Amino acid sequence: MNGLAFVWREALAGLRRNVTMSVAMMLTTAISLGMLGAGLLAVRTIDRTQDLYYSQLAVQVALDEPTSAGDPDCSSPVCAGLRGQLQGDPLVAGVTYESREQAYQRFLRIYAGQSILQLVRPQSLPATLRVTLEDPTRGDALVAGYSTRPGVRNVVDQRRLVEDLFTFLGSVRNAAFGLASVQALAALLLISNTIQVSAFTRRTEVGIMRLVGATRWYTQVPFLIEAVITGVVGAVLATVGLVLGKLFFIDRLLSGRLISNAIPAVGMSDVLLFVAPLLLVIGAAIATATGYVTLRLYVRN
Amino acid sequence: MLRLENVSKIYPTSARPALDDVSVDVEAGEFVFLIGPSGSGKSTLLRLLLREETPTRGNVYVANWNVARLANRKVPRLRQRMGCVFQDFRLLPNRSVGDNVAFALEVTGKSEHTIRAVVPEMLELVDLTGKADRMPAELSGGEAQRVAIARALANRPLVLLADEPTGNLDPETSDDIMLLLDRINRAGTTVLMATHDRQIVDAMRRRVVELHLGRLARDDARGVYGARR
Numbered sequence A: 001m002n003g004l005a006f007v008w009r010e011a012l013a014g015l016r017r018n019v020t021m022s023v024a025m026m027l028t029t030a031i032s033l034g035m036l037g038a039g040l041l042a043v044r045t046i047d048r049t050q051d052l053y054y055s056q057l058a059v060q061v062a063l064d065e066p067t068s069a070g071d072p073d074c075s076s077p078v079c080a081g082l083r084g085q086l087q088g089d090p091l092v093a094g095v096t097y098e099s100r101e102q103a104y105q106r107f108l109r110i111y112a113g114q115s116i117l118q119l120v121r122p123q124s125l126p127a128t129l130r131v132t133l134e135d136p137t138r139g140d141a142l143v144a145g146y147s148t149r150p151g152v153r154n155v156v157d158q159r160r161l162v163e164d165l166f167t168f169l170g171s172v173r174n175a176a177f178g179l180a181s182v183q184a185l186a187a188l189l190l191i192s193n194t195i196q197v198s199a200f201t202r203r204t205e206v207g208i209m210r211l212v213g214a215t216r217w218y219t220q221v222p223f224l225i226e227a228v229i230t231g232v233v234g235a236v237l238a239t240v241g242l243v244l245g246k247l248f249f250i251d252r253l254l255s256g257r258l259i260s261n262a263i264p265a266v267g268m269s270d271v272l273l274f275v276a277p278l279l280l281v282i283g284a285a286i287a288t289a290t291g292y293v294t295l296r297l298y299v300r301n
Numbered sequence B: 001m002l003r004l005e006n007v008s009k010i011y012p013t014s015a016r017p018a019l020d021d022v023s024v025d026v027e028a029g030e031f032v033f034l035i036g037p038s039g040s041g042k043s044t045l046l047r048l049l050l051r052e053e054t055p056t057r058g059n060v061y062v063a064n065w066n067v068a069r070l071a072n073r074k075v076p077r078l079r080q081r082m083g084c085v086f087q088d089f090r091l092l093p094n095r096s097v098g099d100n101v102a103f104a105l106e107v108t109g110k111s112e113h114t115i116r117a118v119v120p121e122m123l124e125l126v127d128l129t130g131k132a133d134r135m136p137a138e139l140s141g142g143e144a145q146r147v148a149i150a151r152a153l154a155n156r157p158l159v160l161l162a163d164e165p166t167g168n169l170d171p172e173t174s175d176d177i178m179l180l181l182d183r184i185n186r187a188g189t190t191v192l193m194a195t196h197d198r199q200i201v202d203a204m205r206r207r208v209v210e211l212h213l214g215r216l217a218r219d220d221a222r223g224v225y226g227a228r229r
Helices: A002-017 A019-054 A077-088 A100-110 A115-119 A136-146 A158-201 A203-211 A216-254 A268-298 B042-049 B072-080 B097-107 B112-125 B141-153 B171-186 B198-204
Strands: A059-063 A092-098 A128-133 A152-157 B002-009 B019-026 B031-035 B057-062 B082-086 B159-163 B190-195 B207-212 B215-220
Touching (some): A002 B097, A059 A077, A059 A136, A077 A128, A136 A158, A158 A203, A203 A216, B002 B042, B019 B042, B031 B042, B042 B159, B072 B082, B097 B141, B112 B141, B141 B159, B159 B171, B171 B190
Parallel strands (some): B019 B215, B031 B190, B082 B159, B159 B190
Antiparallel strands (some): A059 A152, A092 A128, B002 B019
């Protein structure tokens, strides 16, 4: 169909005619899509981190002093009774016992070379039943159910301890999405306005085309293609931005000694295979929808 | 070919109707002058035929189309079968002469092959052979109007509507344009031309339809411009 070549040429001519506006449109779109991409990467990282942690997290049932003392294998009646109850609990996937001596050895490993070691005696540490759950979110029920049992000092849901980290990552994600939506609004308005200006400057030309019998295909599709090109170029720029951001910012941040084991790295495949195609589709779709609505509402010819 | 039945057109911003109960019938192959002073309704009548406006009352027919009731999406079809030229030429300013003519063919979905064959043929018809690569700004008024005529004829229209086609041209150039329109009419195309150029009308001795303040004042088979003004 030769009409296709025609509207394509017209669209490119339209973008060239108003270069500054076209560039502004593309950059705004790129920034909003970049923000969205960053948010999506944050979500993915949060999911990964949660998977990583929740597979290791457990509910720790710390035993009181008399029950902890001198029981290397949970053979005392109180400990064995607790273990039996926990193993029979439908919430519980597995139970392992860590004796006071084992806890002390682990403590020595973790804090090797630090002054805190001199303050701690094995007697300071409780023996623990580490309980993994069928559903990691149901730790509350276990805390409520076992805290007051005889022989129990306290019950700690480790999930609670890392929730702060997820809250932080979640707020990173929310901030990215928030900025993305504000920026997206700006991009939409800019695209809409550019199409209106472009249609207005070309109204005589479009009027002549209509008189000669041109259908809307000829007079309006070029504007839509301009919008799609904007969306696609915006998505490509956003992807380039995310790749650079990953290489020069995220990678450095996450390779820091403190955090490298706490948060899994963002992979290049996450950027290129997961986020980039999404941005491309979203960018093109939103730009097209904006263009279509603008033409319907504001451009009569 | 063209038929107006009791057509009235009232613009919301105007107290007097632009057209008031006008009925005109134009047969295929006719050459008709539509005359009258400014504001008499000539342009409104042409706009109704091209479906740039819809009548307030009455019916407008072009060939088999009931123009006033035509669905919006079918309007391009109608216009593709009508040629129109204007006082101000209305060429696409950033396209060459050849591309202006080609555009009319392009919108009707003609193949690249057909377009390459028809454009030179049309330019030859209006004596502009060899000027296909000129831009509209480089043309004289007479040349620009010839390009407009070539574009209007490219799709072999049922009817050629001309709204003051000589209004911006000097008398000599006007005569050339009239010779061209006459030749086109003799080749079989129906022509309806709005004008207030007395000399042209008197020289051609064709059918004259006169409008006055939106009403049909006269319809003579072989008329002159008239003695009243």
